[in-house]
Amino acid sequence: MSSEVDVTAPGIGLPEGDDAEAEAGLWRRAYDNLRSGNLGVLPIVIGLALIVVFFSYKATNFFTADNFNNIIVQMAGLTMLAFGVVFVLLLGEIDLSIGYLSGIAALAVAEFQLAGSSHQYPGLVAIAIAVGLCAFIGGVQGSIVAKVGVPSFVVTLAGLLIWQGVILQVLEVKGVIVIQDAWINDTANHYFTARVGWIIAAVVTGVYALGTLGSVVSNRRAGVAIRRPLLVVAKVVGVAVATFGTVAVSNHANVPNGLPLAGVLVVIFLIVLTFLAKRTPFGRHVYAVGGNAEAARRAGINVARIRIIVFMISGGMAGVGGVILAARLNSVDLNVGGGTLLLDAISAAVIGGTSLFGGRGEVRSALLGALVIATVSNGLNTAGYKTGTIYIVTGVILLLAVTLDTIARRLQARSGR
Amino acid sequence: MGASSGFVVGNATPVSETPILQLRGISKSFGSVQALTDVDFEVRLGEVMALVGDNGAGKSTLIKCVAGIHSPDSGQILFDGKPVHIHSPKDAARLGIEFVYQDLALCDNLDVVQNMYLGREERDWLFRLKEPLMEQRTAETLKSLSVTTIRSIRQPVASLSGGQRQSVAVAKAVQWNSKLVILDEPTAALGVAQTRQVLELVKRLADQGLAVVLISHNLHDVFEVATSITVLRLGRDVGVYEREKTTQQEVVQAITAGIPTKVSGIPETTPELAS
Numbered sequence: 001m002s003s004e005v006d007v008t009a010p011g012i013g014l015p016e017g018d019d020a021e022a023e024a025g026l027w028r029r030a031y032d033n034l035r036s037g038n039l040g041v042l043p044i045v046i047g048l049a050l051i052v053v054f055f056s057y058k059a060t061n062f063f064t065a066d067n068f069n070n071i072i073v074q075m076a077g078l079t080m081l082a083f084g085v086v087f088v089l090l091l092g093e094i095d096l097s098i099g100y101l102s103g104i105a106a107l108a109v110a111e112f113q114l115a116g117s118s119h120q121y122p123g124l125v126a127i128a129i130a131v132g133l134c135a136f137i138g139g140v141q142g143s144i145v146a147k148v149g150v151p152s153f154v155v156t157l158a159g160l161l162i163w164q165g166v167i168l169q170v171l172e173v174k175g176v177i178v179i180q181d182a183w184i185n186d187t188a189n190h191y192f193t194a195r196v197g198w199i200i201a202a203v204v205t206g207v208y209a210l211g212t213l214g215s216v217v218s219n220r221r222a223g224v225a226i227r228r229p230l231l232v233v234a235k236v237v238g239v240a241v242a243t244f245g246t247v248a249v250s251n252h253a254n255v256p257n258g259l260p261l262a263g264v265l266v267v268i269f270l271i272v273l274t275f276l277a278k279r280t281p282f283g284r285h286v287y288a289v290g291g292n293a294e295a296a297r298r299a300g301i302n303v304a305r306i307r308i309i310v311f312m313i314s315g316g317m318a319g320v321g322g323v324i325l326a327a328r329l330n331s332v333d334l335n336v337g338g339g340t341l342l343l344d345a346i347s348a349a350v351i352g353g354t355s356l357f358g359g360r361g362e363v364r365s366a367l368l369g370a371l372v373i374a375t376v377s378n379g380l381n382t383a384g385y386k387t388g389t390i391y392i393v394t395g396v397i398l399l400l401a402v403t404l405d406t407i408a409r410r411l412q413a414r415s416g417r
Numbered sequence: 418m419g420a421s422s423g424f425v426v427g428n429a430t431p432v433s434e435t436p437i438l439q440l441r442g443i444s445k446s447f448g449s450v451q452a453l454t455d456v457d458f459e460v461r462l463g464e465v466m467a468l469v470g471d472n473g474a475g476k477s478t479l480i481k482c483v484a485g486i487h488s489p490d491s492g493q494i495l496f497d498g499k500p501v502h503i504h505s506p507k508d509a510a511r512l513g514i515e516f517v518y519q520d521l522a523l524c525d526n527l528d529v530v531q532n533m534y535l536g537r538e539e540r541d542w543l544f545r546l547k548e549p550l551m552e553q554r555t556a557e558t559l560k561s562l563s564v565t566t567i568r569s570i571r572q573p574v575a576s577l578s579g580g581q582r583q584s585v586a587v588a589k590a591v592q593w594n595s596k597l598v599i600l601d602e603p604t605a606a607l608g609v610a611q612t613r614q615v616l617e618l619v620k621r622l623a624d625q626g627l628a629v630v631l632i633s634h635n636l637h638d639v640f641e642v643a644t645s646i647t648v649l650r651l652g653r654d655v656g657v658y659e660r661e662k663t664t665q666q667e668v669v670q671a672i673t674a675g676i677p678t679k680v681s682g683i684p685e686t687t688p689e690l691a692s
Binding site for chain 2 (some may be wrong): 218
């Protein structure tokens with residue numbers, strides 16, 4: 001019997017690699033992507049364009065430079081929260097506390113600038129305290145998730161209730177706290193002059209172009225082929241058009257005139273957080289933990305540490321958003337952090353294409369999603385619809401976006417990618 | 418019961434070199450369950466040592482002792498002739514021991530390069546990932562192992578076939594100047610062609626001078642690539658067989674009804690005398 005054992009298996013040659021594939025053109029790739037359902041940001045950009053066209057017909061004062069500036073300021077706070085949500089979703093976790101956590105930040109920033117109180121600090125210090133406090137709370141919640149193993153849904157649901165309770169207890173006594181500090185209020189109410197706006201546009205475009213050039217050069221030096229060179233150029237041109245276009249429209253607005261600081265803050269956080277997610281080992285580890293936590297652990301990644309830091313980012317971004325939202329109203333009242341803020345932030349990230357199950361998504365998806373939500377809400381308001389309609393439409397868009405994404409991914413799975 | 422010509426007992430050394438990894442008298446119990454009893458095991462550079470045994474024979478427990486996931490109750494681990502204490506997978510990695518697990522341990526959502534460098538990313542002073550460097554080195558590693566079936570090393574691992582994924586997992590393990598690679602059931606989930614691909618890779622590792630430990634249920638695979646075979650049964654080592662001098666039948670017998678060369682409490686037993 002033993003002699004019959006065939007030690008060498010039947011001769012099956014190793015399949016050869018396909019070098020020609022590497023040289024396939026941009027259009028071929030674009031077509032492949034389209035066919036296999038890898039749509040990227042295309043559907044959401046088209047959707048946004050349709051929304052804008054629709055409301056431009058529906059409401060006379062929607063498609064104006066003034067309203068453009070309005071939308072930027074309206075969406076800034078929400079976008080900050082959604083940035084944090086992206087990181088949490090990348091891990092496959094959820095953070096339900098960010099709505100009221102942003103309320104806590106608003107409360108803290110209002111409290112620590114309060115004129116005549118024993119704890120009046122300069123505006124920037126108050127902002128730092130508020131954001132730091134929220135990051136700390138996020139870290140505590142994250143520690144309970146990562147170290148003890150309580151599901152994040154439960155921990156942050158408890159957080160939602162607790163921080164709502166804290167806000168109610170404090171503001172029941174105080175009623176409304178007015179924010180007088182100029183630094184704080186400027187985060188939502190400062191508009192740059194035309195010239196500064198142009199400089200900002202030039203700097204953003206220049207930094208992006210230099211960064212792109214840098215990576216192209218280092219790729220060349222390492223002898224690594226540059227994928228889709230046309231797309232790289234198109235992206236730089238796209239960024240230039242978007243930034244200069246934004247400044248042009250904002251400068252064209254009458255009341256308020258100029259590029260809003262809130263919009264610039266959003267772009268700064270977009271750049272920093274995208275860098276963090278895509279260009280650093282930490283970001284890579286976030287994707288890894290969200291994709292396969294066990295594999296990440298075996299690769300020597302400190303999974304608990306990654307989880308805690310991500311919840312700190314989520315809390316911190318809720319803090320930043322809370323400050324901007326409070327600054328917009330110049331005050332903090334009993335409604336702070338409530339309403340649809342939390343669900344809008346999660347919806348924004350998801351509409352933008354971030355998966356709820358971890359490992360898939362981009363920071364920019366929060367911005368795109370928030371842009372959709374803010375535009376729809378602003379458009380319906382301008383056209384004279386009531387709050388009920390806004391909720392219904394936002395819900396339908398959320399469902400549509402995720403359904404489209406799910407179908408796209410099923411197509412991808414079918415085409416074996 | 419009589420030992421055949423291929424039967425090598427205890428600490429006999431079939432190859433002249435000193436073992437890169439040597440386990441002496443490893444015992445491990447979980448509560449009342451004695452998982453390992455006085456197990457000896459060794460592997461040399463350039464050798465593929467198969468570790469076979471039925472379910473519950475203690476293969477995984479033994480390997481987890483080497484990985485630092487379990488610490489043995491008694492016994493000694495020698496690496497490169499020196500006694501070592503391995504408390505965590507990181508300790509094992511520092512020594513140059515890498516593991517390829519049954520369930521792959523790759524992140525589906527990351528691409529090949531990202532997986533190869535997971536947890537050990539190259540970065541510059543600004544904490545920026547050195548993508549071009551990592552991509553270049555990944556391509557080199559895969560080329561050196563003749564892994565030619567992967568079209569683009571920038572495609573997500575999810576889009577690879579089982580054999581390609583296993584190849585990436587193996588390449589990931591050998592990239593770090595490792596001396597010993599331990600593969601846990603690397604072909605368990607693969608088809609014929611894929612299995613062939615991975616076994617070729619295993620042979621190539623040994624040819625490149627690495628020590629390889631192959632844990633497998635599939636004796637066909639084992640006989641194709643292994644130079645020696647260690648058989649475990651009920652937490653004891655039954656013996657070491659040389660591939661050239663043994664038969665599948667003999668190994669199957671050892672797996673199902675083998676008699677341990679050593680039984681705790683009894684110093685030396687009959688097989689020792691028989692040889």
